Amino acid sequence: MKLPNFGENPSYDCWLSYRTIKNAEVLKEYTEAFSGISVLEESLVFKTALNELKFGLEKILGKAPADTADSDGGIVLGFCENIKSLPEELASGVEKEGYIVRYRDGKTIIAGKTDRGVLYGVFAFLRLLQLETPLEKINLVNNPANMLRMINHWDNMDGTIERGYAGNSIFYANNGFIDDKTRVRDYARLLASIGINGIVINNVNVHYHETRLITKLYLPEVAKLADIFREYGITVFLSVNFASPVELGELPTADPLDVRVQNWWREKAEEIYSYIPDFGGFLVKADSEYRPGPFTYGRDHAEGANMLAKALEPFGGVVIWRCFVYNCKQDWRDRKTDRANAAYDTFMPLDGKFMDNVILQIKNGPMDFQVREPVSPLFGGLTKTNQMLELQITQEYTGQQKHICYLVPQWKEILDFDTFAEGRGSTVREIIAGKIYPQKYGGIAAVSNIGSDLNWTGHVLAQANLYGYGCLAFNPDRSAEEITEEWVRLTFSSHPYVVKTISSILLKSWRTYENYTSPLGIGWMVNPGHHYGPNVDGYEYSPWGTYHRADCFGIGVDRSVETGTGFAGRYHKENAEMYNNIETCPEELLLFFHYVPYTYRLKSGKTLIQHIYDTHFEGVEQVRKFREQWLTLKELIDKERFEHVLGRLEIQIRDAIEWRDVINSYFYRKSGIPDEKGRTIY
């Protein structure tokens, strides 16, 4: 059985290319070991799992397995409790959506507690095969660290994607749904293969048509999408407009304490669940960037979120409430108000006031997905509220999939960040997994980077970001290096030189991007609106709360407790002290927390201004190096992807030069301090 479209184009296949094994010895061993399949259960997802297993085995082994597994060479697919040969002590280690994959004595077990677990087990098993894992090492027990592992789509029904850099929506066009669901199904498969179990299918900025997704007009179409995602164990959520009762013309108010409003949402929930019985719930951007919310009615965010939560509760739905709330009409002259403080100051007083089917979704940093930010102090701050981490896979501020910027190393730093909330080891990953403070719901969400481009992500190497996100959402303990190597081997080749070269480029790319863009955590030096390319003052005199405060003496935002905005003091003591003191503040965040003279000496011995010059020159050279490295892959990978990445690298070099020259010229003109090395600055 051939899945539609897959197997025809390596860009389209992503990490599921399922190439036939060339090593004859391994192939022979595998072919004997995996000659038949038997399935112990029947369900929609089991069917998906079985199809995938057959498809993958046929591709990888070049031969379809038999439909039985009575003898040696059999693979058994089933729930742990129904597989008698599975030792109790192993089975008991499998959690709700976890799985066990185990080869022993000619028999293979792929088992889980739920059908999602089994599906993940199948994908894991096929990965092991593709990676030519020795039979004796086919022995995994994996449980997801996070309960919710979600993807957020900022897709609009007109087909555009807010911050999308890979074509248009695969769900919508012309203010309706796309009839052909091939892409949706293939996408569901990609997501399931990395363990994603929830998806929000529309933009958090809910416009006119999207407000109507929760009405009869569109619910049958939403249900069709849910049907497809359900086959892959993925629950569908919708972003909703807090003002829906008003905007749909049914009530004069959307006040969460108004009984009519409460009833309206309760009936609305009932209606939605009549179409989609396993509907996940709502994602809400309220009182943020001109979106309506409870503030309109003098209510707080707990009152707003709980009202929706109550409506969804009878059906098992949840409300995911974004903490991205700040004053987007700030006066740039005002140095006391600090956008970095906004989410913390809004939500901390509400800790413990949210219903237990409300989850706060918190962006990783206090600003907005910059190349470098500290971790939001809400992590470790909130102790009595369900929490999710929000990341951005789509590269809004990190090169928009024209530049290589592999974000797994950034996400690792975020996940590993120690909040000290309950002493050392209170990392973000432990918090969102509910291990520091118990949470009924928790997990991780990220903004999708896919679109209608044949290669899904615009830049082929940006597929690694989607893959890496899924890996970390499932298991944040994995190292960036391991994930990267795995992705390269699944996507391109296990050729050691290819693996080494592409991994090296990917793993260096975030720091490289940081080098030639905004320095030392200051962020925001981009063109307003579209956010591509350098513009040092682009957001300096704007109402968005995004300033660098550079003058002819120095640059940076004083967020210290004593003389600044006090943001540093929002952290627990260990971090607060570290950030508050210019001497102990990590240098990559120096300008985020402090105003620093250009002549200040960094730990390297360089002055700040020289560091700016040096990193910007280095950044361009690093991209040039990427291109040189890439060129050596010519004979080792397919022509299409080779040329594609090469083309993007040319763009990246051109644009990195622009970044370098604009940033360096800006600071040279502002400081009047020449480059010690006498390089050309304009």
Next chain:
Amino acid sequence: MKLPNFGENPSYDCWLSYRTIKNAEVLKEYTEAFSGISVLEESLVFKTALNELKFGLEKILGKAPADTADSDGGIVLGFCENIKSLPEELASGVEKEGYIVRYRDGKTIIAGKTDRGVLYGVFAFLRLLQLETPLEKINLVNNPANMLRMINHWDNMDGTIERGYAGNSIFYANNGFIDDKTRVRDYARLLASIGINGIVINNVNVHYHETRLITKLYLPEVAKLADIFREYGITVFLSVNFASPVELGELPTADPLDVRVQNWWREKAEEIYSYIPDFGGFLVKADSEYRPGPFTYGRDHAEGANMLAKALEPFGGVVIWRCFVYNCKQDWRDRKTDRANAAYDTFMPLDGKFMDNVILQIKNGPMDFQVREPVSPLFGGLTKTNQMLELQITQEYTGQQKHICYLVPQWKEILDFDTFAEGRGSTVREIIAGKIYPQKYGGIAAVSNIGSDLNWTGHVLAQANLYGYGCLAFNPDRSAEEITEEWVRLTFSSHPYVVKTISSILLKSWRTYENYTSPLGIGWMVNPGHHYGPNVDGYEYSPWGTYHRADCFGIGVDRSVETGTGFAGRYHKENAEMYNNIETCPEELLLFFHYVPYTYRLKSGKTLIQHIYDTHFEGVEQVRKFREQWLTLKELIDKERFEHVLGRLEIQIRDAIEWRDVINSYFYRKSGIPDEKGRTIY
């Protein structure tokens, strides 16, 4: 007879409000003097003139005149040669589109050599009445200085107007023509009243649909507009796409030297003239800002323009060819290329190579309608080519009709600028009138500021710019003060306090706007794209050739001959020397021509930086003063316009503060030099 819509709303009526005279004595005198009308000719435009005269007299006198003028109290409308009572020496002073208006011994003559002249005479006569001119002073002979007095519309067929700030197009909507022509007719009347005789009805950027205006699809509709404008003595022109033969799918090339292309345009001209026998000709933006042009085929602009001119020649049409040609993909690092040089360097070598039905349309300055620019050196440079001056009535860079910025004083400076081409007195106004070098065609064009807003121009006071443009196009010798006073009296009231107050605001407004925006001729410190509001670096690292080159020591573009781009040397000796020397360069253009340290002392004794601070603080205070002055008019003018202008002034104050603070903060942060007066800079 009541003209549609006029007379119902003072904002809509503009300067044609025709208020009944309140002074009983004057009214009695006028009523006796102007009791009947006789018309000696019959034509479309005569009919318009007669209707206007009847309409105006009835309004101003409160009584309809009789249809005969046999007795005393008669007004005779006719051609000079047919009015026997007109002394030969007077009649001989009237030129082609000029007129004579003369009251003597109970009889009034309104006469011209052409029906356009008579129409202008009628409007002039009604103005005199509205201004309550004593009978003995009703004695004018006026001839237009400029042959072509044109309005350019940057209207698109989707209804938008490029750089329009007064609503949508009155011609087009939804990629078609608006059926109801009421606005068009009323607009034609407004234009005729100020002597406009030509109109280009579509944007110089000719997009998909507009390219098709010269095809059967739209020519019948263009003809309908031409029919209306014809009644008011206004000739219709079209902007055309140089690549039309290709874009309309009829030829593989638009090469002007290709015989097929030449034939195509000849047939096209024939087709157009079959619909509109008095069609004016083409306006062409070629090889500019991504528009196609002769450069595509390795031809020069003379070859391109002449090819079109040859096609139009048999029908009496002209080609108006814009000189707005420059490299819009310049590298900001490049300090040798100078956009200011571009038009001069492109067109000077072609002087004398254009056919005599080609006119070069030259923007007033070498850049693009900034609040302050030197005059283009093409004026006085070109000696053997028909020339027109292009101004911009729409306030793209001068406050977008949210701010009061009355441009007549600016235009006066431009028209009075002495190029020294043939010694002292070789002013721009003499050149475009063909008085320095003979020209078959010449004149003046300006980009319209009107749209579908009920008050036509967005800001009621911006009506004065349209009025003033028409006045200066007809007679550039008139003073700004005289035009302004006339406009206020016609538009609002002859109340001396109203006249004084509004005139004072208008006449100061350009300098005020300049004060709080970009200093001393440097220009361009606006937000890219929409061009509203301050952004000092908005165009600094861009490809548009628009730089200020500010650093921590000083600011300005060195355009001197010795060390700069050499632009100063494009002028004739007297001006070249003046501009080239920082000591003699007019200070309002100092930063246009020179890079100047912040500590440089201006003639006022102030340093440059202190001048920047002072003018920006002053500018805001001046706008506040405007508001105070305006408030005193409350009881003296109608509520609607009073409130409207007050509302716009509030916006202007708010935005002037933003300008002041951004500009001052930028230069304070960059220079590190504090304000001597210790005012707040951020």
